[in-house]
Amino acid sequence: MENNKEAVKENSMILQKDMIADHFHNLAQAKENGKKVVYTFVPGNLNELIWAFDMLPVHPEINALQSAMRKKSAAFVLEAEKSGHSEDVCTYVKCDVGMMKRGNIGPTGEKLPEPDLLLLSYTGCFTFMKWFELLKQEYKCPVVMLHVPYQAEGSISGAMVDYVVKQLEEKVIPVMEEISGKKLDYDVLKSYLSASNRAENDLVSVWNSARSKPSPIDAYFGGVYYIGPIFSAFRGLAQCEDYYRTLREEIDERVRLKLGPITPDGAEVKEKYRLVVEGPPNWTSFREFWKMFYDEGAVVVSSTYTKVGGLYDQGFRHSPENPLESMAEYCLGCYTNHNLPSRVDLIEKYIKDFDADGFVINSIKSCNSFSAGQLMMMREIESRTGRAGGFIESDLVDPRYFSAANIKNRLESYFQMIDAKKAGAS
Amino acid sequence: MGIDEIIKKCEHLYNDLDFGYVKAWKEKTGGKAIGYMPVYIPQEIIHAAGALPVGIMGGGSNLEIIKGDAYFQSYICHIPRSTIEMGISGKLDVMDGMIFPAICDVIRNLSGMWQMLFKNKYVKYLDLPQNFDPEIGGAFYRYEIEDILSHVSQITGKKVSPEDLKHSITLYNENRKAIKSLYDLRAEVPHKIPTSEVYLLLRAGNILEVTEHTALMAQYMTEVKKRDIKPQDNIKVAINGAFCEQPPLGLIKALESSGCYIVEDDWVLGVRYIQEPVATNKDPISGLVDAYLTKSVSTASKYEDKKEKGEYLINSVKETGAEGVIFCMPSFCDPALLERPMLAAALTKAGISYTSFKYAENTGQFRTFKEQTGTFADSIKLWGGV
Ligand code: SF4
Numbered sequence: 020m021e022n023n024k025e026a027v028k029e030n031s032m033i034l035q036k037d038m039i040a041d042h043f044h045n046l047a048q049a050k051e052n053g054k055k056v057v058y059t060f061v062p063g064n065l066n067e068l069i070w071a072f073d074m075l076p077v078h079p080e081i082n083a084l085q086s087a088m089r090k091k092s093a094a095f096v097l098e099a100e101k102s103g104h105s106e107d108v109c110t111y112v113k114c115d116v117g118m119m120k121r122g123n124i125g126p127t128g129e130k131l132p133e134p135d136l137l138l139l140s141y142t143g144c145f146t147f148m149k150w151f152e153l154l155k156q157e158y159k160c161p162v163v164m165l166h167v168p169y170q171a172e173g174s175i176s177g178a179m180v181d182y183v184v185k186q187l188e189e190k191v192i193p194v195m196e197e198i199s200g201k202k203l204d205y206d207v208l209k210s211y212l213s214a215s216n217r218a219e220n221d222l223v224s225v226w227n228s229a230r231s232k233p234s235p236i237d238a239y240f241g242g243v244y245y246i247g248p249i250f251s252a253f254r255g256l257a258q259c260e261d262y263y264r265t266l267r268e269e270i271d272e273r274v275r276l277k278l279g280p281i282t283p284d285g286a287e288v289k290e291k292y293r294l295v296v297e298g299p300p301n302w303t304s305f306r307e308f309w310k311m312f313y314d315e316g317a318v319v320v321s322s323t324y325t326k327v328g329g330l331y332d333q334g335f336r337h338s339p340e341n342p343l344e345s346m347a348e349y350c351l352g353c354y355t356n357h358n359l360p361s362r363v364d365l366i367e368k369y370i371k372d373f374d375a376d377g378f379v380i381n382s383i384k385s386c387n388s389f390s391a392g393q394l395m396m397m398r399e400i401e402s403r404t405g406r407a408g409g410f411i412e413s414d415l416v417d418p419r420y421f422s423a424a425n426i427k428n429r430l431e432s433y434f435q436m437i438d439a440k441k442a443g444a445s
Numbered sequence: 446m447g448i449d450e451i452i453k454k455c456e457h458l459y460n461d462l463d464f465g466y467v468k469a470w471k472e473k474t475g476g477k478a479i480g481y482m483p484v485y486i487p488q489e490i491i492h493a494a495g496a497l498p499v500g501i502m503g504g505g506s507n508l509e510i511i512k513g514d515a516y517f518q519s520y521i522c523h524i525p526r527s528t529i530e531m532g533i534s535g536k537l538d539v540m541d542g543m544i545f546p547a548i549c550d551v552i553r554n555l556s557g558m559w560q561m562l563f564k565n566k567y568v569k570y571l572d573l574p575q576n577f578d579p580e581i582g583g584a585f586y587r588y589e590i591e592d593i594l595s596h597v598s599q600i601t602g603k604k605v606s607p608e609d610l611k612h613s614i615t616l617y618n619e620n621r622k623a624i625k626s627l628y629d630l631r632a633e634v635p636h637k638i639p640t641s642e643v644y645l646l647l648r649a650g651n652i653l654e655v656t657e658h659t660a661l662m663a664q665y666m667t668e669v670k671k672r673d674i675k676p677q678d679n680i681k682v683a684i685n686g687a688f689c690e691q692p693p694l695g696l697i698k699a700l701e702s703s704g705c706y707i708v709e710d711d712w713v714l715g716v717r718y719i720q721e722p723v724a725t726n727k728d729p730i731s732g733l734v735d736a737y738l739t740k741s742v743s744t745a746s747k748y749e750d751k752k753e754k755g756e757y758l759i760n761s762v763k764e765t766g767a768e769g770v771i772f773c774m775p776s777f778c779d780p781a782l783l784e785r786p787m788l789a790a791a792l793t794k795a796g797i798s799y800t801s802f803k804y805a806e807n808t809g810q811f812r813t814f815k816e817q818t819g820t821f822a823d824s825i826k827l828w829g830g831v
């Protein structure tokens with residue numbers, strides 16, 4: 020049975036690995052093959068549109084996190100600081116700038132092509148704008164801004180959708196047509212959107228599996244792998260659909276067998292604590308960080324970070340019916356584009372829906388978009404749910420801000436707090 | 446009023462974190478007050494609706510932070526914690542609403558915190574467009590303006606006619622003109638017009654009713670021209686990066702006493718955000734929309750796809766005769782600090798020297814800043830900054 024489990028687990032992983040390797044290989048050969056390259060951000064990305072123009076997307080945040088997982092980010096961040104960047108600012112940006120200054124060698128060791136277009140989807144974070152302004156200085160290629168208004172009142176208004184759609188029609192699409200030398204074929208776009216929709220259904224089923232006890236997945240540490248294809252270059256493609264179908268089948272099987280999630284070492288976690296996590300993970304010590312949770316039997320049953328590229332679990336699906344409106348609503352709906360009260364509501368809902376024992380906020384030094392206001396969110400959620408909140412601090416890709424001992428200590432006391440609450444309740 | 450009296454009045458307004466003037470104004474007029482955070486909102490619409498727009502620029506260096514630190518991690522700038530401190534300690538109760546303009550993720554998230562903390566107050570996040578096409582960003586911005594107008598009208602109970610709005614625009618045009626004259630004069634005779642005074646005058650504009658502020662500026666201008674002060678061997682500098690969290694007044698004075706005449710700056714930028722008169726000859730909302738789209742300054746939180754980075758700064762350096770730039774930016778301020786390398790590169794290309802440092806609004810020691818800018822001034826004097 021152990022062997023069986025490993026084999027089942029591997030299918031989706033192999034698919035993902037192959038997709039990524041292929042993509043980076045295609046990128047390395049893009050110029051030779053006459054392919055145009057678009058740099059763009061994960062939240063609010065227009066992947067279906069990019070593919071409809073037969074262009075290849077590059078996501079700088081993903082390069083940054085991959086560099087961190089490969090222990091290369093420290094040098095990149097320092098490189099950027101040497102060139103005049105402040106130690107105070109978002110380290111994703113500095114990691115990317117540093118990588119570029121050192122030859123732009125991507126995570127697979129192949130050189131990344133220069134962009135033909137910087138597609139600045141301004142969803143949920145101001146720093147994105149500064150980031151591409153910086154890249155523009157280096158690459159001197161066109162930049163197209165897609166300003167996505169913030170859901171300040173907790174909902175999407177008609178004026179917001181109109182604004183985004185108009186920008187798509189009059190700014191984004193014309194520039195992409197010019198650069199690709201192609202007219203947009205709406206049928207092709209629609210077929211990508213339909214494929215996205217199907218993959219999104221399967222992903223939501225994976226997220227919902229964590230309602231089972233034990234949860235068959237870790238929706239944060241494992242979750243970041245599950246979002247890989249759909250948040251990056253592949254949403255809308257057939258391989259992406261395959262991946263999520265396969266993943267869903269694997270997870271369904273784990274539910275049937277009442278198995279918990281698997282750690283990177285291949286062991287099964289015996290669920291003791293069910294948690295919701297808010298905030299991005301630390302990437303420089305990702306495994307060590309994860310281990311601090313699974314060693315204690317802590318399983319993350321839902322997380323907000325895995326919604327930065329789309330809150331599909333709350334009902335949104337890409338739709339071929341009204342392609343531009345659908346893309347606009349997608350951009351408007353990403354997690355960090357929601358106001359703080361909505362973020363609090365969502366976490367409260369997760370705690371209830373997934374019957375979590377508590378929630379942990381991993382507050383990221385780099386990321387004001389996530390972090391500003393998290394202390395207040397914690398108090399509010401604690402008082403509404405009566406469940407324990409834990410607060411830890413780290414950074415995305417700058418290892419100087421990952422203090423293992425500190426975080427471990429905090430987590431240990433946090434788990435004791437949950438124990439005490441549980442004991443008090445029973 | 447003589448200069449001393451004018452500056453004393455401004456200093457009182459600057460230091461009064463209980464907003465005594467606003468309270469008195471409300472009592473006298475029966476009007477309402479709407480606070481707003483940096484950088485820019487179209488104050489005209491608040492004014493037209495019968496409310497006093499009040500610029501809130503954090504708690505400065507005198508406010509003791511008791512609870513505010515429990516709301517923000519150490520790596521977030523200082524202005525949101527002092528603003529929260531003022532909010533929860535009741536100092537901002539006098540505001541009938543708060544507007545948080547789009548500038549960065551911190552101010553943006555602060556708007557959500559305000560919604561949770563002050564459930565009965567009007568809280569608006571003003572999403573300034575980053576698209577500058579009149580049919581696209583302009584249409585969206587119009588929607589935002591109309592939204593604010595209707596909410597503030599509800600609060601004040603005053604229905605706003607196009608004529609009311611035109612009148613308010615005219616008053617703010619006069620105010621902008623007065624501020625511009627003051628800045629022009631300072632660039633011309635900086636030895637007569639210390640920036641610490643200009644700064645206080647501008648800060649007074651955050652609080653005072655607009656006509657009162659314009660009159661105060663006019664008085665200051667009349668008086669200051671009479672001053673008989675000889676220029677010193679100082680260099681002229683432009684300040685950049687202080688558009689949101691403000692440096693303490695002590696820091697501004699320290700810069701001035703280090704051998705620098707400040708001839709350009711971007712603090713209290715909201716009152717100088719629109720650089721030309723807003724049109725009153727058409728539908729007044731269109732005038733405001735057009736002013737934002739086509740007549741506003743370049744600053745880090747605003748996207749510009751046409752101009753080259755740094756062009757605006759370099760032009761203002763040339764126009765004011767500044768010999769160098771001091772990047773004076775709040776710690777942990779992503780927009781300012783990410784802008785800096787781009788501006789620095791543009792300055793280098795244009796052969797303009799710069800130095801840079803970071804501050805917090807409650808920084809207490811100014812010696813190192815003074816030494817740094819003093820050395821900068823000396824190097825420019827000796828070698829032209831090379
Ligand atoms: S601030 Fe946060 S959301 Fe923005 S680029 Fe940095 S890590 Fe990403």
Ligand code: SF4
Pocket residue numbers: 522523524525548549550551552689690775777778779780781
């Ligand atoms: S100082 Fe900078 S980071 Fe802080 S609130 Fe202002 S603009 Fe945002």
